[in-house]
Amino acid sequence: MIDIIDLTVVYPDGTKALDNINLSAKKGERIAIIGVNGAGKSTLLLSIVGVVPISTGSIGVDSCNVTKKTLPEIRKMVGMVFQNPDDQLFMTKVYDDVAFAPRNYGMTEGEVASRVESSLESLGITHLKERAPHRLSGGEKRRVAIAGVLAMEPSVILLDEPTSFLDPRSRKMLIETLAELPHTQIIATHDLDMVQELCQRVIVLKDGVIQADDTAEIVLADKKMLEELAII
Amino acid sequence: MPSLFSAGADIRSMESLAEGDSVIHRLPPMAKLVTTLVYVVMVVSFNRYNLSGLIPYAVYPIILISLSQTPYNMLLKRLVIAMPFALFGGAANIFFDRDVAFTIASIAVTYGVVSFLSIMMKTVLTVATVLILISTTRISDISDSLVRLKVPPLFVLSLMMTYRYISVLLEEAGTMYTAYSLRSPNVKGVKIGDMGVFVGQLMIRSLDRAERIYAAMKCRGFNSIYHAGDSQTVGVRYIACVCGALLVLRFINLSELVGNGVLR
Numbered sequence: 001m002i003d004i005i006d007l008t009v010v011y012p013d014g015t016k017a018l019d020n021i022n023l024s025a026k027k028g029e030r031i032a033i034i035g036v037n038g039a040g041k042s043t044l045l046l047s048i049v050g051v052v053p054i055s056t057g058s059i060g061v062d063s064c065n066v067t068k069k070t071l072p073e074i075r076k077m078v079g080m081v082f083q084n085p086d087d088q089l090f091m092t093k094v095y096d097d098v099a100f101a102p103r104n105y106g107m108t109e110g111e112v113a114s115r116v117e118s119s120l121e122s123l124g125i126t127h128l129k130e131r132a133p134h135r136l137s138g139g140e141k142r143r144v145a146i147a148g149v150l151a152m153e154p155s156v157i158l159l160d161e162p163t164s165f166l167d168p169r170s171r172k173m174l175i176e177t178l179a180e181l182p183h184t185q186i187i188a189t190h191d192l193d194m195v196q197e198l199c200q201r202v203i204v205l206k207d208g209v210i211q212a213d214d215t216a217e218i219v220l221a222d223k224k225m226l227e228e229l230a231i232i
Numbered sequence: 233m234p235s236l237f238s239a240g241a242d243i244r245s246m247e248s249l250a251e252g253d254s255v256i257h258r259l260p261p262m263a264k265l266v267t268t269l270v271y272v273v274m275v276v277s278f279n280r281y282n283l284s285g286l287i288p289y290a291v292y293p294i295i296l297i298s299l300s301q302t303p304y305n306m307l308l309k310r311l312v313i314a315m316p317f318a319l320f321g322g323a324a325n326i327f328f329d330r331d332v333a334f335t336i337a338s339i340a341v342t343y344g345v346v347s348f349l350s351i352m353m354k355t356v357l358t359v360a361t362v363l364i365l366i367s368t369t370r371i372s373d374i375s376d377s378l379v380r381l382k383v384p385p386l387f388v389l390s391l392m393m394t395y396r397y398i399s400v401l402l403e404e405a406g407t408m409y410t411a412y413s414l415r416s417p418n419v420k421g422v423k424i425g426d427m428g429v430f431v432g433q434l435m436i437r438s439l440d441r442a443e444r445i446y447a448a449m450k451c452r453g454f455n456s457i458y459h460a461g462d463s464q465t466v467g468v469r470y471i472a473c474v475c476g477a478l479l480v481l482r483f484i485n486l487s488e489l490v491g492n493g494v495l496r
Contacts, residue, residue: 051447072453080451087444090396093372104453132247134399148452 001027001184002048002078002156007057009040009047009208017043018208021057025156030178030185032195032216035205036230041188042083044205045158048186049080061156076105079149083160085141089133094125094144097133101152119150123177139170143177156184163191192232196220204229243399249302249367256300256364261373262380263467267474268365272358274478280325280347281333284487286354292478293360300368307363314359315352322351371395376460385458392458393445400441405434 002025009018018040025031033041046052048059050071059066061077082088091097095116102112120126123143128136133144142162149157162178163171175194178185189195195202195216202219204212206229212219219225226232250257256264271292278285297304329344365374371392378388408430412422422430 046447049451051450075451075453080448082444082448084444086400087441088448090393090445090449091372092375092392092396093370096372100449100454101452103459104455104457134396135244135247152452 001025001029001062002186003058003060004048005058005060007044007047007059008055009043009052010055016208017052018047021208021210023203023210023213025184025186027155027184028182029201030187030199031201031203032199033186033188033203033205034190034192034195034231035211038207039205040208041205042160043208045080045160045186045188048156048158049075049078051080076152077154078156078158079152079154080158081142081145081149081160081162083164085138085145086134088145088148089141092132093129094120094131094133094136094147095129097144098129098147098151100148105152115151115153116147119147122150122181123147137170138165139167139173142166142170142174146177150181154183156186157181159185159187159189161189161191162187163189163194190231192220204231239402243402245306246367247370249306250370252300252368254300254368256296256368259368259470260465260467261369262377262465263470264365264369265374265377265381266471267478268361270475270478271361274482275354275357277482278350278354280350281343282485283346283350283353284491285482285485286350286357288481288486289357289478290353292474293357293364296361296364296368300364302364302367306367307360310363311356311359314355318351318355322348325351375458379458379460385460386456389458397441397445401434401438404437404441408434408437 002023004021004023007018007021008016010016021044033044035041043052047054048061048066050066050068054066061074064070064073064077066074089097091100098116098119099112102115107115116129117126120129123146125140125143125147128140128144133141136144142165146157146159159178162174166174171191171194175197178187179198187195187199199216202212202214202216203210204219204225211229212222212225223232271289275286275289296302297307325347326342326344329342329347331343332340333343333346334341375388375392378391379385409422412426412430413419416423
């Protein structure tokens with residue numbers, strides 16, 4: 001599904017954000033990426049969708065390599081949910097926001113409507129479709145942001161800190177929703193409780209380098225390593 | 233600075249009004265947009281000395297206000313904001329255009345006064361009608377109608393995003409101001425000395441946000457084109473009736489006709 005080989009990302013100011021990352025994700029797998037702030041979690045997600053350019057190495061999604069030419073195709077297969085829903089929801093009506101991607105991909109209005117309906121329905125937020133996104137609660141905004149990504153019918157979903165800004169109830173509901181989605185999910189997070197509930201596999205990053213890549217049980221049980229890496 | 237919060241509340245109150253359910257709210261957005269545009273063009277097209285011709289035009293916004301149940305005080309509050317611009321522009325006419333137009337009870341009324349009143353009236357009528365349009369139609373519907381009227385989609389998208397992110401920017405400025413005021417208990421507003429840093433920080437935050445928004449848009453296939461939704465009904469009959477009436481009133485001075493009839 002996703003194959004990352006020897007990926008290195010260097011920012012224009014010379015900062016090495018990711019250093020020789022090797023990682024592959026299978027269909028339907030839920031992988032957590034954990035690490036302190038600045039470890040490279042968000043950069044890794046952004047490089048998969050081509051927002052951050054790759055310096056060396058390669059990223060493949062369903063045997064399609066991430067290059068400038070293939071970006072529209074890659075972004076159709078890989079949906080990204082940003083950390084702050086306000087950065088993602090910019091249309092003035094929920095319906096239009098969820099319809100944004102299908103319309104950009106040139107679908108007919110009938111197709112757009114059916115995609116919007118089904119993604120809103122799968123998240124239980126059909127009643128919000130006429131509302132203004134900026135007037136929703138944090139939990140509702142997050143669900144609308146995910147619906148906007150689901151409307152592209154991607155095979156992989158990348159989520160950047162999905163539980164941040166959420167109250168306990170909204171957080172719980174979101175975790176339940178994510179658990180029901182059949183998509184491959186890569187989740188960058190600090191929320192270890194969520195990782196335990198949701199993810200089969202955990203990758204630990206420090207200064208852009210993978211420190212551990214194992215099952216959630218094994219990684220989360222290694223308190224010594226997590227403490228050394230300042231994760232707990 | 234507390235006005236930042238009230239500005240945010242103002243935007244929200246306008247949005248709530250647009251969600252209403254009256255005869256005017258239920259009219260097709262395209263019909264409301266077209267008639268408002270025609271109304272504005274008609275009002276502005278009057279000669280600056282033709283005050284009497286403008287009077288019948290006041291009926292249209294009054295009808296809209298009563299049918300849509302738009303609160304008068306909300307309209308007046310916003311009209312007051314627009315008035316100083318017209319006031320300064322129009323006041324100059326009083327000093328430069330001193331020829332006598334007519335006399336009322338031996339008081340000479342100059343052409344300058346007439347044109348001043350005409351400018352004020354045009355401002356009130358046009359601003360009020362646009363405000364009624366905004367308070368009875370959702371911004372997304374107005375945007376879709378604009379695209380159908382062949383306004384460049386990129387311009388419409390910029391308009392929508394500006395509108396959408398004004399509230400986000402106000403929130404950001406509000407949060408910064410709260411943090412600032414909590415650490416400056418004896419200062420009212422932001423000190424002049426700190427204003428540069430305050431505005432600079434707000435700008436940097438806005439740029440950061442703009443970059444994140446653009447990345448999020450690209451991730452969902454954005455290619456600089458705004459795609460409008462399903463085609464809405466146009467409301468041809470409403471447009472024809474209102475625009476017809478406006479056109480008739482533009483070329484027949486109803487006030488003069490009524491006045492002459494009464495005098496006879």
